[in-house]
Amino acid sequence: MSRILKVAAAQLGPITLKEPRSSAVKRMIVLMQNAKAQGAELVIFPELALTTFFPRWYTEDQSEIDKYFETEMPNKDTEPLFAEARKLKIGFNFGFAELVVEKRVTRHFNTAIIVDQQGRIAAKYRKIHLPGHTENEPWRAFQHLEKRYFEKGNLGFQVHQVFGGKIGMCICNDRRWPETFRVMGLQGVELVALGYNTPAHYPLAPEHDHLQDFHNHLVLQAAAYQNGTWIVGVAKAGREEDCDLIGGTCIIAPTGEIVAECKTLADEVIIAECDLDRCKEIQENIFNFDLHRQPEDYALITAPKKESASNG
Template sequence: MARTLIVAAAQVGAINKDTPKQEVVQRLIKLLHEAASKKVQLVVFPEIALTTFFPRYLFTSQEELDEFFEHGEDVTQSPDVKSLFDEAKSHGIDITLGYAERTPEGTGYNTCVHYSASEGKVISKYRKVHLPGTKEPFEDPEAINQLEKRYFEPGNLGFQAYRAPGLVPDAANKTSVKEGQSTAGKGDPILGMMICNDRRWPEAWRVYALQGVELITYGFNTGGNMAHLWGSKPMSPEEATREALFHSKLVQQANSYMNACFSISSARCGLDDGKYDLIAGSAIVSPEGHVMAEAKTTGDELVVAEIDLENCRQGKEKTFDFARHRRIETYGLIPRQTGIVEPELL
């Protein structure tokens, strides 16, 4: 049975440090309007989509830093962002949105939410687990910093898959299924969210895959030239950008294939403040690892594809039939050990 839906990555170009959130939100709404004209049902916005990627800066003023965060329990009611959710509701389009979250207790998280238009509310929240970068800035004044570990705590919500209602017509539900009948691949779509650096960690994808995930969404802000952070060999800015794009596409295609799921990646990209380069490369990838659609620019751009979730079944039931082929008795190091421990020297 076909379970098709039209999805999009809403790539967002350069945002400067002093760009007002309201201005950015209007750009997001413009992309949402374009999505509506193309009958898109789900739009994925980038990580920290409302502001410049502020963790590159060292802030000494808490008040200045807090301007980059959304405050309160319900981001859909945030004064700067409410209009975006209202537009999504009026067009009947689900959205996932990345933003900096400040909890009532004062904790900072790099967060994204899935807003369901049919439900008129957030149905799932995810907080970034794998925070890259450093807590202190580099000594080199010319270095590009990445201070996520300074401004955010690691996510505490885990990798929780969820079903998104209203996207696929005639989806099986509790009242329509007979006792003992298999429901695999018949219900509302099963989704999972990640953020940026999480995409590089296969454990995150596999935890979702073990919950039957059919579509993983994530936004990212990835530097085109982060030599101090990655400790890479000397290369030109052009070479560094090509390498960053290669790895971004590599992990998306490989993990989509190995976990038999579609994926949507959405970039915050471009040249912020005329000096901070972020790669583009937003893409929609199939369960066989093929790029179905990808960005052609480094600016605001909507990347659209029609996907059929039924195409996940071959990988889940044949190539990667976990129930028949996984050997968890041999994977003991995965939950027990974080760093590398080499065998003893000969």
């Protein structure tokens, strides 16, 4: 018996500083329509899908940064996307910058949501592994100020019963940490949606630039196999405000095999039939956690960080 979920990965090309949200949403709607025409039930978009990747610029004016954040979802700019999804009866996932007041405190998160086929928000995730730095580093061609403009997510790595399966989310740098996927794996996750904006150039170790695409697929394929789950990794790609972003949008089976991959650095849709029952091949055999895990020997993984730990 099979549980088939037909999933689309909707890669976006670059979004300029001056491009309004309404333009990005129109592009997303075209991709959504394309996905639906190919029979997709769920379409996955990138991290920060509504704007350019603003953490690459430094400012001390918080009001300037707050212009990139959404204070409600849906809102006037994104409602057409939700309306089209309801019309097409297709679910979707995408990332955005979220500004919210919780317990009278203003919070800033790098957020992703899952929206069901009725246009209702079914699940939310806030990015936990924030990369980069907090202060201006003028020697860089571009900054990477996620630690300045966002705070660590506070929702954990939850798994949600939606679209007939167990689906989780993570964002960009989260994928480089095996704990991200293992926490979801321990909840029986069957598909992980992941959006990213990843520079092709790594200023701290430029000799690694040629490995950026390789490392992107390496961690996703390993995580899929080691946790017996489908993973859909979706890029914002191409040359965005003179900063090159990798592509490599792909859909990966629980065996670690790439079953679909984008070929361009522009707006593009790929589709795969994800049989969620295939997760059992791995979860009940090779990586049977109940049978083979030895958590008593893993204490160091959850030990508190040293106070002197780097902020980078």
